Each structure stands twice: as structure tokens, then as C-alpha cells.
Amino acid sequence: NAGVTQTPKFQVLKTGQSMTLQCAQDMNHEYMSWYRQDPGMGLRLIHYSVGAGITDQGEVPNGYNVSRSTTEDFPLRLLSAAPSQTSVYFCAISTVLPATTGELFFGEGSRLTVL
Amino acid sequence: GENVEQHPSTLSVQEGDSAVIKCTYSDSASNYFPWYKQELGKGPQLIIDIRSNVGEKKDQRIAVTLNKTAKHFSLHITETQPEDSAVYFCAARRTNAGKSTFGDGTTLTVKP
Numbered sequence: 001n002a003g004v005t006q007t008p009k010f011q012v013l014k015t016g017q018s019m020t021l022q023c024a025q026d027m028n029h030e031y032m033s034w035y036r037q038d039p040g041m042g043l044r045l046i047h048y049s050v051g052a053g054i055t056d057q058g059e060v061p062n063g064y065n066v067s068r069s070t071t072e073d074f075p076l077r078l079l080s081a082a083p084s085q086t087s088v089y090f091c092a093i094s095t096v097l098p099a100t101t102g103e104l105f106f107g108e109g110s111r112l113t114v115l
Numbered sequence: 116g117e118n119v120e121q122h123p124s125t126l127s128v129q130e131g132d133s134a135v136i137k138c139t140y141s142d143s144a145s146n147y148f149p150w151y152k153q154e155l156g157k158g159p160q161l162i163i164d165i166r167s168n169v170g171e172k173k174d175q176r177i178a179v180t181l182n183k184t185a186k187h188f189s190l191h192i193t194e195t196q197p198e199d200s201a202v203y204f205c206a207a208r209r210t211n212a213g214k215s216t217f218g219d220g221t222t223l224t225v226k227p
Contacts (some may be wrong), residue, residue: 004158031213040124042204042219043159050213058214059116090158096213102147104206104215106158 002026006091006107013081013114021076021110023091029105031094032074036060036087037109043090049074050096081114088112117142119207121218128195129226136221138205139187145207148181148188149215153202162203163190195225 007022023032033048045058049068063085065077078085091107118141128134140148146167151159165172165179165188172179176195181188192199202222208215 033213035217040219042121043217045214045216048214059216092158094213102208102213103149103161103164104151104159106151106160108158109156 004091004093004105004107006089006110008110009108010111011113013078013112015082015114017081018077018079019081019112020078021089021091021112023074023076023107024072025074025091025093025105026072027093027095027105028071029093029095030071031096032068033058033092033104034064034066034074034076035090035092037090038087046076046089078112081112083114086112086114117145117207117216119205119216119218121205121221123221124219125222125224127224127226130195130197132195134190134192134195134199134223134225136190136203136205136223137187138189138207138218139185140207140216141186142207142209143186144209147208148179149206150179150190151204151206151217153204153220155201159204192223195223197225197227199223200225 005024034046035043044060047066049055089110092104121138149164152162153159178191202220205218206215
């Protein structure tokens, strides 16, 4: 039982390149989300999904796209990378069922550098 | 939307002392307040949480208090140990809504 798996763990891009960060879960949780973590700025929500076929924007969505075609996967796409997108990205999941804790389970993170 | 403020941003204590981290939130509809611990190179992990119908919750050396009227909640760590050194995040959300808003984090250093 891996929980939340993020790939790749490290990536270096040049400005203007595109790439996809992968997030896969085996916990059958409805809610999946992407956060970015920057020094002194905590965790900021990029996009989230409450189920297959449903996505919504978070606090800092510009420059990122997401899709949710299955319960298990929630990829984050950077269409044209910019140096401001240099960050550590975390995928986090939880269940939204009543009478549950609502705990977020995080992946190990993907460190992205844009030159 | 929800806004969560967390203080202090850094905290250094001697081993055995207590540590307190405070957070305030803005959305009166928020009713779930978790605390996460992030060790170096890892993703955050839940260490304790509290719901709005409870004023205090304890788990061994860790406790969380909530004042819903004032919209603030605090994390208390007693008898700190070097392995408590990490970044701690508070968060707030509406139950079952999924979306959580985080504070900016507190870097706790416990000196042996």
C-alpha cells in the first residue's frame, strides 16, 4: 500500500518547456489536490478535484492545468514553464465522506527547477 | 475565502522545554483544524487535529486548543525532544469540503 506516489522526485526544465507531474493514489479517496511549497509562503493550493471528471481552481492556478479521468490519478501539467514555477510540489488526498477525519495524506514531493 | 495566519515563523527551544505555535483563521464556517509536521525532504504528516465542537485535545506530549469565538487555535508540545525539530503547519477547512488553507509554517528547532 503505497498511499500517494509522485513522480518524478526531481526535474530541471528550461523556460518554455512543458512537463507533467504525476500523482497516483491507492487509497480510493475522492479528493485530490496539488500544492506548491515556497520558502516562507507555506503550502498554496493550485488545483483540486473532488472526483473523476471534476476539477476546480485553488489559490494559485495560473500556468497549471489538471484533469481527473480516473479516481487514482491526478496529473499536473505545466504548459510553458517559467522560473517563478520553481518550487516543491505536493499532491495531497483525502476522503470527503461524513464522519471521517478529513486528514490529508501527502506524497513525498516533486522538486522542480526552471532555468 | 479562508485566511490562516501562523506565528511564530521560527521557534528555538531547549530540550525539555515547551513550545507553543498559534494560528488564527478568518472563515467562521471552518470547523476542522489539523496540525501537520514536515520533516526535511518529506511531505507533511498529520500529528493532531481538532473539530469545532471540542475545546482541547491531547495526545501524549502534544495538545491542541481551540477558541472558536476568537477564531484561534494553538499547538502545545511539552517536554520537547530533538526529534520534534521540524516545520509545523496549521490548517483550517470546512468538514468534508476537502479544500484546506494552510498557515505559512513554523520552523521549530529543539537544541539538545
